[in-house]
Amino acid sequence: MSVLKRLSKSKYFNTVLWIVILIIVWEIGATVVAATKRSPENILPHLSGIIESVVSKDTINGSQTAVQMVLENAKATISRALVGFGIGTALGFVLALFMSRFKTVEKIAFPYLMIIQMIPILGMAPLIFAITQDISKSRIIIAAILTFYPVATNTLAGFKAVEKEKHELMISYAASKFQLYTKTMIPSCIPYFFTGLKISAPMAITASILVDTLQGGIGLGCLLSQALKGAMSRYVFWQIVFLSAFIGIFSFLLMGIIEYILCPYKRKGNKQEE
Amino acid sequence: MSEKALKRKKIDFNSVSSVLYPVLFGILIFVLWECGVLNTVLKTDTNILPAPTRIAGIMSENSSKISENLSATMTVIIWGLIAGSFLGYMAAVFATRFPNFGKGALTVLSVFNAIPIVALAPVFNNWTKDVSSEASVRSTVAKILVVTVVCAASMSINAYRGLTELKPFSLDLMKSYAADNMTVFKKLRFHNSIPYIFTALKVSVPSSVITALVSEYFAEYRMGIGRQIRDNISIAQYSAGWAYIAVACLIGILMYIILIIFEGIFTKRHRK
Numbered sequence: 088m089s090v091l092k093r094l095s096k097s098k099y100f101n102t103v104l105w106i107v108i109l110i111i112v113w114e115i116g117a118t119v120v121a122a123t124k125r126s127p128e129n130i131l132p133h134l135s136g137i138i139e140s141v142v143s144k145d146t147i148n149g150s151q152t153a154v155q156m157v158l159e160n161a162k163a164t165i166s167r168a169l170v171g172f173g174i175g176t177a178l179g180f181v182l183a184l185f186m187s188r189f190k191t192v193e194k195i196a197f198p199y200l201m202i203i204q205m206i207p208i209l210g211m212a213p214l215i216f217a218i219t220q221d222i223s224k225s226r227i228i229i230a231a232i233l234t235f236y237p238v239a240t241n242t243l244a245g246f247k248a249v250e251k252e253k254h255e256l257m258i259s260y261a262a263s264k265f266q267l268y269t270k271t272m273i274p275s276c277i278p279y280f281f282t283g284l285k286i287s288a289p290m291a292i293t294a295s296i297l298v299d300t301l302q303g304g305i306g307l308g309c310l311l312s313q314a315l316k317g318a319m320s321r322y323v324f325w326q327i328v329f330l331s332a333f334i335g336i337f338s339f340l341l342m343g344i345i346e347y348i349l350c351p352y353k354r355k356g357n358k359q360e361e
Numbered sequence: 362m363s364e365k366a367l368k369r370k371k372i373d374f375n376s377v378s379s380v381l382y383p384v385l386f387g388i389l390i391f392v393l394w395e396c397g398v399l400n401t402v403l404k405t406d407t408n409i410l411p412a413p414t415r416i417a418g419i420m421s422e423n424s425s426k427i428s429e430n431l432s433a434t435m436t437v438i439i440w441g442l443i444a445g446s447f448l449g450y451m452a453a454v455f456a457t458r459f460p461n462f463g464k465g466a467l468t469v470l471s472v473f474n475a476i477p478i479v480a481l482a483p484v485f486n487n488w489t490k491d492v493s494s495e496a497s498v499r500s501t502v503a504k505i506l507v508v509t510v511v512c513a514a515s516m517s518i519n520a521y522r523g524l525t526e527l528k529p530f531s532l533d534l535m536k537s538y539a540a541d542n543m544t545v546f547k548k549l550r551f552h553n554s555i556p557y558i559f560t561a562l563k564v565s566v567p568s569s570v571i572t573a574l575v576s577e578y579f580a581e582y583r584m585g586i587g588r589q590i591r592d593n594i595s596i597a598q599y600s601a602g603w604a605y606i607a608v609a610c611l612i613g614i615l616m617y618i619i620l621i622i623f624e625g626i627f628t629k630r631h632r633k
Contacts (some may be wrong), residue, residue, distance in 0.1 A: 101465025198383040206610040210574035211593040293477035332476040
């Protein structure tokens with residue numbers, strides 16, 4: 088009894104418990120669907136069926152098994168998302184730097200950053216494709232725009248949150264602007280910078296998959312629309328759904344891990360809090 | 362005295378320039394776009410990137426068709442936003458009431474937030490096949506459900522913080538009054554959570570617009586602003602595509618402004 092009580096207080100146990108509940112609900116649903124529908128794998132297949140399709144050795148297009156095909160396409164999607172993410176991060180950081188250094192730049196750019204946040208960039212995907220006429224370019228551009236503004240706004244907030252005392256201390260040391268930024272401003276804005284990255288990493292992935300669906304070729308999105316049209320086993324569709332969910336979640340967690348490695352001082356702070 | 366006047370002058374200049382600079386920048390872009398300089402820079406013709414006045418003209422020409430699609434999209438956004446925020450708030454209340462068990466649920470919900478919309482939309486399309494025999498109805502339900510999931514996640518996390526991060530000793534005070542859980546919720550937790558509700562909405566309003574547009578891409582029934590953007594561009598009707606994009610941007614901006622106004626009204630009363 089006391090073991091159970093202790094377990095119920097543990098955070099991990101409760102998370103796992105909820106995942107188990109979700110799996111049970113899914114399986115009950117799958118059983119009901121299997122009993123009532125003609126093609127249950129379209130609506131809600133058993134999880135075992137999906138896992139089976141992942142490990143199965145049967146080829147679906149002559150040369151590749153389902154999972155090989157999904158992974159190959161995933162690689163293409165992720166690599167393009169990464170390029171866009173990288174460009175967007177760099178641009179966002181540089182803009183934030185300029186905005187904090189030059190008041191005029193901030194005044195001009197900040198309202199537009201707010202507006203970008205409100206307008207649906209992903210909805211503009213087909214148009215950017217029409218302008219660039221190149222699917223990989225448009226994918227990179229959209230991923231970059233989506234990455235750019237959370238990074239810029241959060242990093243700017245980080246620059247602004249630097250304590251005044253630190254700023255004054257550096258000035259009293261007669262530190263140059265360059266030193267001021269490299270020694271105080273940039274290190275202290277890193278946690279904010281990572282907040283931006285955590286928001287934008289899953290968005291970059293979503294953008295990349297979505298742009299894939301606009302044109303044939305290679306990429307998770309293309310495969311998704313082909314599988315939806317019934318060109319191949321429905322299990323490919325489910326593999327893609329789970330894989331893209333996993334990539335989205337993983338990209339978010341990965342940013343947290345990188346932050347953990349890069350910011351030892353933050354780690355210490357957390358321990359003190361506990 | 363003169364120092365004060367100088368200070369006021371400085372503030373005046375600051376506030377004037379912070380309006381003037383972005384407006385001037387906007388006008389500059391507008392003029393460049395209208396005169397076709399933007400087309401040269403982006404190496405596109407005026408067919409793909411029409412001038413703003415032409416887009417506005419097309420918007421007014423097709424106003425009846427646009428408003429039909431607009432109302433379809435707005436239905437999805439509004440109902441999804443309401444349902445998602447309500448469910449998210451309920452999840453947060455549940456997690457506050459049963460802290461250990463409920464917090465696990467919040468962790469799982471926050472993970473849902475990272476799932477790409479592109480993966481959710483087709484799944485909900487499949488699940489809503491039996492809702493109605495009308496394709497338009499079941500597509501709308503599927504789209505609303507996707508928006509609901511996206512909004513629920515951000516609301517639950519923020520509302521949970523609002524319900525639990527109370528002022529020190531306020532909970533002890535309520536306990537000393539022998540207040541039951543319901544009273545604590547009504548008198549203390551709910552009021553404390555209001556600013557957090559708006560924080561959540563500031564995230565979920567823009568993302569509900571995006572989600573609605575993207576889930577229209579996958580919907581069975583061809584309706585809505587997002588679908589029109591895509592369909593018009595795929596048949597090379599770029600100006601019409603731009604008109605719908607302009608509408609989509611307007612939805613996003615207007616909804617955000619309405620939200621800010623509501624935030625002003627509701628949090629002012631509670632700040633005291």
